[in-house]
Amino acid sequence: MSILSKTLQNELWDVAHALADAAGPIALQYFRTSGQDLENKLTYGFDPVTVADKAIEREMRAILAKRRPDDGVLGEEYENSTGTSGLTWVLDPIDGTRGFISGTPTWGVLIAVDAGEGPVLGLIDQPYTGERFAGGFDVASLTHNGHTRDLAVKSCADISDAIAFTTFPEVGTDAEGAAFERVAGQAKLTRYGMDCYAYALLALGQIDLVIEAGLNAYDIQGPIAVVEAAGGIVTDWQGGPAHAGGQALAASDKRVHEQALKLLNS
Amino acid sequence: MSILSKTLQNELWDVAHALADAAGPIALQYFRTSGQDLENKLTYGFDPVTVADKAIEREMRAILAKRRPDDGVLGEEYENSTGTSGLTWVLDPIDGTRGFISGTPTWGVLIAVDAGEGPVLGLIDQPYTGERFAGGFDVASLTHNGHTRDLAVKSCADISDAIAFTTFPEVGTDAEGAAFERVAGQAKLTRYGMDCYAYALLALGQIDLVIEAGLNAYDIQGPIAVVEAAGGIVTDWQGGPAHAGGQALAASDKRVHEQALKLLNS
Numbered sequence: 069m070s071i072l073s074k075t076l077q078n079e080l081w082d083v084a085h086a087l088a089d090a091a092g093p094i095a096l097q098y099f100r101t102s103g104q105d106l107e108n109k110l111t112y113g114f115d116p117v118t119v120a121d122k123a124i125e126r127e128m129r130a131i132l133a134k135r136r137p138d139d140g141v142l143g144e145e146y147e148n149s150t151g152t153s154g155l156t157w158v159l160d161p162i163d164g165t166r167g168f169i170s171g172t173p174t175w176g177v178l179i180a181v182d183a184g185e186g187p188v189l190g191l192i193d194q195p196y197t198g199e200r201f202a203g204g205f206d207v208a209s210l211t212h213n214g215h216t217r218d219l220a221v222k223s224c225a226d227i228s229d230a231i232a233f234t235t236f237p238e239v240g241t242d243a244e245g246a247a248f249e250r251v252a253g254q255a256k257l258t259r260y261g262m263d264c265y266a267y268a269l270l271a272l273g274q275i276d277l278v279i280e281a282g283l284n285a286y287d288i289q290g291p292i293a294v295v296e297a298a299g300g301i302v303t304d305w306q307g308g309p310a311h312a313g314g315q316a317l318a319a320s321d322k323r324v325h326e327q328a329l330k331l332l333n334s
Numbered sequence: 335m336s337i338l339s340k341t342l343q344n345e346l347w348d349v350a351h352a353l354a355d356a357a358g359p360i361a362l363q364y365f366r367t368s369g370q371d372l373e374n375k376l377t378y379g380f381d382p383v384t385v386a387d388k389a390i391e392r393e394m395r396a397i398l399a400k401r402r403p404d405d406g407v408l409g410e411e412y413e414n415s416t417g418t419s420g421l422t423w424v425l426d427p428i429d430g431t432r433g434f435i436s437g438t439p440t441w442g443v444l445i446a447v448d449a450g451e452g453p454v455l456g457l458i459d460q461p462y463t464g465e466r467f468a469g470g471f472d473v474a475s476l477t478h479n480g481h482t483r484d485l486a487v488k489s490c491a492d493i494s495d496a497i498a499f500t501t502f503p504e505v506g507t508d509a510e511g512a513a514f515e516r517v518a519g520q521a522k523l524t525r526y527g528m529d530c531y532a533y534a535l536l537a538l539g540q541i542d543l544v545i546e547a548g549l550n551a552y553d554i555q556g557p558i559a560v561v562e563a564a565g566g567i568v569t570d571w572q573g574g575p576a577h578a579g580g581q582a583l584a585a586s587d588k589r590v591h592e593q594a595l596k597l598l599n600s
Contacts, residue, residue, distance in 0.1 A: 170497055170523070170540055260526035269437040269438065
């Protein structure tokens with residue numbers, strides 16, 4: 069991170085917030101509409117692509133083309149570009165499309181900047197609740213309707229005290245689901261259905277574990293930046309880097325992270 | 335309902351809103367605190383009682399003692415009183431305590447008035463998102479940050495197009511869980527973890543089914559009033575009244591309700 073000047077860091081934050089500012093109003097135009105367009109595209113077992121998703125990513129790419137033309141872009145909806153700056157914007161216009169279509173305010177706009185070895189900054193933005201979780205370059209904050217507070221994970225010495233989240237009870241493959249169940253069986257409480265919002269809750273100090281599988285890079289880079297900035301840990305299920313996607317294990321406390329890793333691999 | 339005068343109806347609405355107005359700020363004092371008090375009371379498998387729950391119910395009961403002294407009160411936390419008016423206030427200060435403790439904005443303050451055969455009005459209030467869902471006496475509305483819109487369920491001709499919600503993947507007993515799985519297996523999409531908020535989404539026209547078991551009267555009377563006012567159906571799993579608690583099946587459309595009933599009992 070230290071290779072990026074303070075000026076560049078500020079510029080990247082400005083652009084990241086501009087992207088989120090542009091995304092929110094578009095997402096809210098489509099949120100909680102009766103939208104047959106949305107519903108028709110939902111096929112069970114397949115991550116649905118919504119009209120909103122595409123409209124937001126187009127807008128974000130237009131902003132990046134103007135303000136950061138030399139950076140790469142990795143998005144959910146359109147072709148990737150590598151850029152020449154060594155920086156890549158990693159975008160998920162609407163993470164949690166099933167929640168979006170169902171009307172739950174737990175989806176998010178995910179924005180991250182990858183400097184080559186994972187995200188150096190990230191945002192999880194929830195336009196309906198007016199919450200923006202930010203992490204990177206010494207920032208770890210939640211801004212809610214104009215008020216900003218610091219993010220910090222909570223401590224958790226043992227998995228028997230942990231609150232664990234995952235998006236679906238049927239996590240990934242059968243083997244992955246069984247591995248998740250080994251962790252859930254030891255946790256104090258397991259909850260479902262939050263998508264990226266679960267990582268935001270972990271960064272807020274509310275919960276202890278988020279365990280997912282089958283992710284893409286754009287699903288996890290924003291969450292990694294926010295969780296790590298708040299003092300948490302995100303790895304894959306082997307304890308290695310998670311920023312390329314696949315499996316993710318996010319933890320509030322390294323003790324619980326270690327215990328969960330062991331259970332996932334036992 | 336017609337036995338209650340318009341004046342009385344207005345009075346009941348005024349009091350119901352006064353209760354919700356009093357409850358919200360107390361709930362928010364305790365929401366997203368590090369609160370060891372809250373965490374210590376959470377035992378997995380047992381619905382946790384929080385400090386906030388009790389503080390809110392005390393305040394609501396104080397308001398009712400002053401403004402509606404002849405009505406009964408059925409609450410989650412304190413002793414029931416039957417009253418002499420034939421009306422009973424049915425109160426769940428925080429429905430979805432597990433979500434509350436986890437920091438998700440999907441719990442709610444539930445308020446209903448039971449005139450003897452179920453609720454004649456109900457509120458589902460979510461103070462963090464600023465949403466108040468109201469149903470009863472020709473009202474079916476969502477007020478969000480000062481803006482009010484009508485609630486109306488959506489149509490859904492077949493369960494293969496239905497979005498189904500329940501709070502836990504492990505619904506009720508093993509037999510109840512298996513019955514739920516028969517419905518979920520036919521639905522387009524199944525989501526978890528929303529508690530009372532799922533009924534609000536059904537009344538909003540976002541989803542089609544909510545299926546739960548093991549409920550108390552105070553968990554379901556507010557949701558029944560809101561869903562029915564929006565044009566939906568709430569019964570138990572045999573098609574009978576659900577307002578006393580136990581099993582609940584809420585549906586947007588009578589066709590999907592019938593299909594779900596058959597699957598639950600097949």
